[in-house]
Amino acid sequence: MMDDLKDLLLSIGPGVGCAVHWAIYRYYRNLDKTHAFERETTIVGKPVTGFDKLVKRDLKKEARIEGENTKDHRQRVKRIPGHEPGSG
Amino acid sequence: MSNSNDASLPPTPSLPGSVSPRERPSAGNPPINQASVAQVVRDERQAPDPLAIDTSSPELKDGANRCPNCGATDIRPTLGSDELICHYCRHQWVAVRVEDAFGLGDGIDQLEGTVIASGAADIAPDASSMVSFKCSGCGAEVTINTENAMTARCHWCRHVFGVNEQVANGAVPDAVLPFHIRKEDAVQRISQFVGKRRLFALKAFKEQFTPENVTGVYLPYMIVDGNASAEINGYGEIAKGRKTVRTGLRTRTLHVADVYRLKRHADFTVDDLPLESSAERGDLDTSRNTNNIINAIQPFDTKNAVKWNASWLYGFSSEKRDQNVAQLRQRLEDQLLSIARAQVETSVDGYDRGVRWESERLDLHGSRWVTMYLPVWLYSFHQPGAGGGMLHYIAVNGRTGETMGSVPLQRWKILLPAITVGGVIELVALWIVSWLP
Numbered sequence: 001m002m003d004d005l006k007d008l009l010l011s012i013g014p015g016v017g018c019a020v021h022w023a024i025y026r027y028y029r030n031l032d033k034t035h036a037f038e039r040e041t042t043i044v045g046k047p048v049t050g051f052d053k054l055v056k057r058d059l060k061k062e063a064r065i066e067g068e069n070t071k072d073h074r075q076r077v078k079r080i081p082g083h084e085p086g087s088g
Numbered sequence: 089m090s091n092s093n094d095a096s097l098p099p100t101p102s103l104p105g106s107v108s109p110r111e112r113p114s115a116g117n118p119p120i121n122q123a124s125v126a127q128v129v130r131d132e133r134q135a136p137d138p139l140a141i142d143t144s145s146p147e148l149k150d151g152a153n154r155c156p157n158c159g160a161t162d163i164r165p166t167l168g169s170d171e172l173i174c175h176y177c178r179h180q181w182v183a184v185r186v187e188d189a190f191g192l193g194d195g196i197d198q199l200e201g202t203v204i205a206s207g208a209a210d211i212a213p214d215a216s217s218m219v220s221f222k223c224s225g226c227g228a229e230v231t232i233n234t235e236n237a238m239t240a241r242c243h244w245c246r247h248v249f250g251v252n253e254q255v256a257n258g259a260v261p262d263a264v265l266p267f268h269i270r271k272e273d274a275v276q277r278i279s280q281f282v283g284k285r286r287l288f289a290l291k292a293f294k295e296q297f298t299p300e301n302v303t304g305v306y307l308p309y310m311i312v313d314g315n316a317s318a319e320i321n322g323y324g325e326i327a328k329g330r331k332t333v334r335t336g337l338r339t340r341t342l343h344v345a346d347v348y349r350l351k352r353h354a355d356f357t358v359d360d361l362p363l364e365s366s367a368e369r370g371d372l373d374t375s376r377n378t379n380n381i382i383n384a385i386q387p388f389d390t391k392n393a394v395k396w397n398a399s400w401l402y403g404f405s406s407e408k409r410d411q412n413v414a415q416l417r418q419r420l421e422d423q424l425l426s427i428a429r430a431q432v433e434t435s436v437d438g439y440d441r442g443v444r445w446e447s448e449r450l451d452l453h454g455s456r457w458v459t460m461y462l463p464v465w466l467y468s469f470h471q472p473g474a475g476g477g478m479l480h481y482i483a484v485n486g487r488t489g490e491t492m493g494s495v496p497l498q499r500w501k502i503l504l505p506a507i508t509v510g511g512v513i514e515l516v517a518l519w520i521v522s523w524l525p
Contacts (some may be wrong), residue, residue, distance in 0.1 A: 009517040017510020024502045030287050031374040033384035037361060040387045042198070043170060045356035049437045053349045057328065061344040062344075065325045065359055068442035070256045072428040076422065080319070080449035084412035 038073055090184050141190050141205040141458070143262040145395065153250055153399045155179055156416025159226075163399040165266050170392065172399055183394035188262040192313070192390065192458060196357040202413065207396065207459040208310060210412045217485045221261075234259035237406055250398020258308070258358040258409035260363075261459035263393040264400045267304060267486040270508045274465035274484045275299045277491045281482060292494040293469050295482075304486065305381065306401060306461035308409035310365045310416055311390050313456040316359040318428030319449045324439035344442055354430040360390045361423060363416050365409040365459060370419070378481045378494040385485040385492050388462050392487075396461075406461060413457050425450050429483040455461030463487060503511045 026032060069075050111277040153172075160176035173180045187193045190205070220231045226245040232238065238259065239250045251260055269277075278299040286294060332341050362382070364370035372380045394400070403500045425448055436443045463486025471478045482493030 003522060006521050009521055010514070012517050013510045013514025015510075016513045017506045019501055020509045021503050021506035022507065023299070024231070024288055025497065028288060028497050029378075030381060030384070030492060032495055033492055034372065034380050035362070035383050035386035037386075037425050041427070042359035043356055044359070045354055045428060045431050048352055048432050050350065050352040050432075055323075055347045055349050057344065057346050059331060059333075060325070061342060063343060063441070065323070065345075065439075065442040065444050067444040069435060069445055070439075070443045071513070073426040073433075074422075076425065076448075077322075077445050078447040080447050082449050082451040084162050084451060085229050 089346055094231065094397055111154060119227075141192075141203065141262075141456075143190060143205050143207055143395065143458075145185065145397070150462050153397055162246075163248065164402045167270055168268055170266055170394055172397070173174050175354035183266070183397065183400075186390075186393050186395050186458070187391055189395055192456070193359065196359055196456070197315055199313060199357075199456055201454055203454070203456040204413055205262040205456075205458045207260060208413060208457045210414075211258040211410065211439065218236075220400045221387055224493050225250070238398045238406055241296045248402075250401070260398075261396055261409070261461050263309065263311075263458060263460040264306065264396055265388055265390060265393045265487060266400050267404065267463040269463075269484060269489050271302065271304065272464070273303075273489065274302050274319060275487075277484050277489060278302060278465075278467050278482050278493070281409060281491050281493050282495060285493075285495045286502045290471065290498050293471070293496050299467060301466045302465050302484070304404040305466050306404055306406040307369060307464050308365045308407055309462050310363045310409075310411075310413070311363045311393075311458045311459050311460045312358070312360065312363060313418055314424055315454040315504060316358070316421065316424050317353065317355045317429070317451045317453065318425060318431075320354075320429060320445050321447045322350050322445035324350050324443040326439055328443050332437055333382045343441070348439070350436065350443065352435060354428045354431045355485055356427065357425060358424065360385060360392065361420070362388065362460075362462070363419055365411045365416065365422075366407055367410055367415075367508060368413065369407070370411065378455075378480065381492050381494050382464060382466070382483045385483050385488075388487050389487065392463075394458050401461075404463075409459060420455065420495055421450055421452065424452065467493075469496065503507045512519075 069077070095309040105393045110354060153176035154161055155163060157179035158174060158177040160174055162175040163172050164175055165171075166173045166180060170183050171180045171186075172183060201350060218231055219234055222227055223230055223242040223245060225242060228240050230240055230249050232240045232249065232251055234251055282289070282297060282299070325347050328344040328346055330341050331344055332339055360380050364379075369379055369382060371377060372383055374380055428448070428450070429445065465484035465486055467482040472479060478496070478502045480494040480496050482491070482495075484491045
């Protein structure tokens with residue numbers, strides 16, 4: 001237990017150093033900046049519909065769901081073919 | 089058709105006065121004799137595309153944009169407004185907004201199929217960038233290279249010409265959004281942006297920094313309206329407490345979670361979604377370029393775009409479109425799916441352990457495509473390096489003044505604060521550890 005705490009304390013220094021480097025790099029290069037079209041485009045939507053179905057109660061090791069992508073709007077997942085206009 | 093038939097073609101007609109580049113036959117390709125083409129083929133060739141919105145300006149096809157007051161051709165934009173001014177009689181007039189002229193903002197929820205404005209039509213593979221005009225003032229030949237310019241002055245009689253007709257080389261859009269931000273303002277914004285980032289900037293960049301070299305450039309975009317539905321499927325989890333499990337001598341805590349299968353359906357319309365219609369600008373891979381900087385200064389107030397007239401480009405450079413609707417369709421679908429995912433986000437707020445979307449489907453019922461030149465003040469710096477180095481941009485939105493940039497870094501300089509701060513904290517940590525049992 002005490003060893004874990006010591007390891008944690010000793011890892012803070014390098015961690016903060018990396019964070020400082022990353023913050024400066026990001027401030028100068030702005031690699032993460034793009035047009036937020038999801039928010040900055042005029043979008044008119046009808047109320048969202050759908051369903052939620054309880055599948056099971058489970059025991060999980062992690063505090064969050066595996067592969068969470070709620071906020072990663074631009075991360076594409078498996079594409080189901082859609083209806084093409086004019087295909088009937 | 090045999091060679092003997094080719095030989096019987098009528099001689100190239102001499103076209104007096106002003107003619108459009110489309111009407112001007114090139115020396116290498118004799119014009120098709122319309123009388124020799126079958127009636128059915130002729131009808132199909134000449135019939136307008138039923139889905140197209142015709143944004144062309146036949147009155148400007150001779151390249152001369154004339155002042156409605158005096159007929160002079162020295163027409164220029166009035167910076168800071170959506171007005172053109174005649175530099176001969178000082179008459180000013182307001183440009184026509186494409187949204188009003190062609191109803192582009194209407195009926196998005198009724199859109200079906202793919203509606204393409206005439207300026208967004210496919211680029212002809214053999215279309216030349218060079219466009220020639222016969223000067224209506226003196227008859228001289230004036231050639232414009234549409235790769236980077238859309239206006240020229242007749243070197244004999246000083247008439248000003250612009251490429252106004254929608255030639256099939258992608259250079260003429262349906263609309264243009266005029267510059268509102270002046271060069272002095274852009275210079276100030278760029279200086280301010282760099283001023284905040286001088287400390288760790290590359291030495292060569294600081295030495296060569298000359299914001300006065302900023303260039304006003306019109307960049308090509310497809311502005312798309314879309315009527316779509318999306319279906320998204322996945323799993324969400326709700327925390328229901330913790331449970332301690334003993335395995336041999338060790339105990340560990342597990343999370344109890346209710347797992348739900350989720351399905352969401354969203355119907356939505358999108359108004360004026362901009363897509364870069366130059367392949368180079370559309371490449372946003374930040375490991376190779378800094379095009380994301382130009383992308384990030386959006387949005388533009390595209391609702392105020394005016395009908396195309398080459399006079400708007402006076403004093404500015406422009407980049408030609410090289411992407412057609414078919415090539416941009418995948419990017420549109422990706423962006424619509426991203427919008428759908430953002431739309432459904434609030435509907436899964438209750439899943440405190442998060443949601444994992446696993447599949448998605450898009451039904452694009454209808455889309456409307458319009459090409460537009462958008463105004464950007466651009467400052468660039470080439471940083472030498474492996475693989476050709478990196479071109480860093482600092483860009484200012486020519487309408488809103490929104491500024492974004494990529495400032496090259498002196499690598500060793502940013503290591504100093506990182507090592508210093510990290511080192512100090514590490515010393516404190518070592519001191520604390522030395523006191524622990």
